[in-house]
Amino acid sequence: MIRVQDLSKSFADLKRGQVKALDSVSFEVQPGEIFGLLGPNGAGKTTCLRILSTVLRPTGGLAEVAGYNVMDNPAQVRANIGFMSGNTGIYDRMTGREMVEYFGRLYGINENELQPRIDDIFEMLQMEDVAEMLGSKMSTGMKQKVSIARTIVHDPPVLIFDEPTSGLDVLVARAVLKTIESLKDQGKCIIFSTHIMREVEKLCNRVAVIYKGQILAIGTVKELEEKYNEPDMEELFFELIRLHEVEIAAQNTTGQNG
Numbered sequence: 028m029i030r031v032q033d034l035s036k037s038f039a040d041l042k043r044g045q046v047k048a049l050d051s052v053s054f055e056v057q058p059g060e061i062f063g064l065l066g067p068n069g070a071g072k073t074t075c076l077r078i079l080s081t082v083l084r085p086t087g088g089l090a091e092v093a094g095y096n097v098m099d100n101p102a103q104v105r106a107n108i109g110f111m112s113g114n115t116g117i118y119d120r121m122t123g124r125e126m127v128e129y130f131g132r133l134y135g136i137n138e139n140e141l142q143p144r145i146d147d148i149f150e151m152l153q154m155e156d157v158a159e160m161l162g163s164k165m166s167t168g169m170k171q172k173v174s175i176a177r178t179i180v181h182d183p184p185v186l187i188f189d190e191p192t193s194g195l196d197v198l199v200a201r202a203v204l205k206t207i208e209s210l211k212d213q214g215k216c217i218i219f220s221t222h223i224m225r226e227v228e229k230l231c232n233r234v235a236v237i238y239k240g241q242i243l244a245i246g247t248v249k250e251l252e253e254k255y256n257e258p259d260m261e262e263l264f265f266e267l268i269r270l271h272e273v274e275i276a277a278q279n280t281t282g283q284n285g
């Protein structure tokens with residue numbers, strides 16, 4: 028459902044020169060699966076997700092969503108995905124229902140289908156209380172639910188969540204994670220980026236640890252813990268980064284001596 032192969036993206040940065048935000052990244056995600064991208068700030072997570080959602084063009088490699096290439100068929104890719112980030116905007120002067128209707132119409136859903144679809148979503152996310160409430164009056168948790176509702180209104184098979192719990196308190200974060208889990212149970216193909224290890228342990232079927240644009244390790248949490256003989260995900264994460272830094276230092280030394 029999602030196929031990423033040798034995906035690369037460089038930015039020309041005034042201060043830093045060429046920045047390799049993504050360096051030959053490969054992975055696949057299937058329906059009914061939550062795939063985690065776990066990495067620190069600047070690792071390349073958002074760049075990868077932006078390429079998948081056709082907002083950015085890659086400088087190399089291939090990315091496919093629901094069988095469509097992001098470069099060749101961006102409109103079909105967009106029709107097949109829902110994208111939500113931690114700062115997806117909410118309009119102050121629209122009610123919860125109006126916002127979700129607005130996005131449903133943008134996606135071209137006809138009115139007869141749209142209204143029952145919205146009823147279902149509001150029931151599933153238990154957000155009937157925000158249907159008639161203006162965005163300006165909503166709590167952070169309510170806004171987050173509206174963001175999820177507008178992300179899934181066109182019932183896309185692929186969902187992309189870029190740090191969806193950033194800035195949320197534990198209760199709201201938990202509700203968001205539960206919703207993502209129930210979407211997986213409905214058979215959605217989900218990518219989820221985070222820098223929070225516990226979220227990965229709780230939610231993800233498989234995870235890629237990403238650092239400086241490269242995937243350092245990929246597999247189920249259990250597989251990674253066994254492979255590196257480290258039962259603590261946090262320790263494992265730091266160890267992978269340490270090993271990578273040692274490797275870079277060794278390459279630099281060889282380069283200088285050679």
Ligand SMILES: Nc1ncnc2c1ncn2[C@@H]1O[C@H](COP(=O)(O)OP(=O)(O)OP(=O)(O)O)[C@@H](O)[C@H]1O
Nearest residue numbers: 038040046048066067068069070071072073074075
């Ligand atoms: N438009 C841009 N111009 C120059 N460099 C960029 C641009 N966008 C991203 N980068 C750089 O690419 C690298 C990867 O950034 P990216 O936002 O993908 O990381 P991230 O893993 O999502 O981090 P965060 O958790 O902070 O959002 C960083 O070094 C970042 O500074």
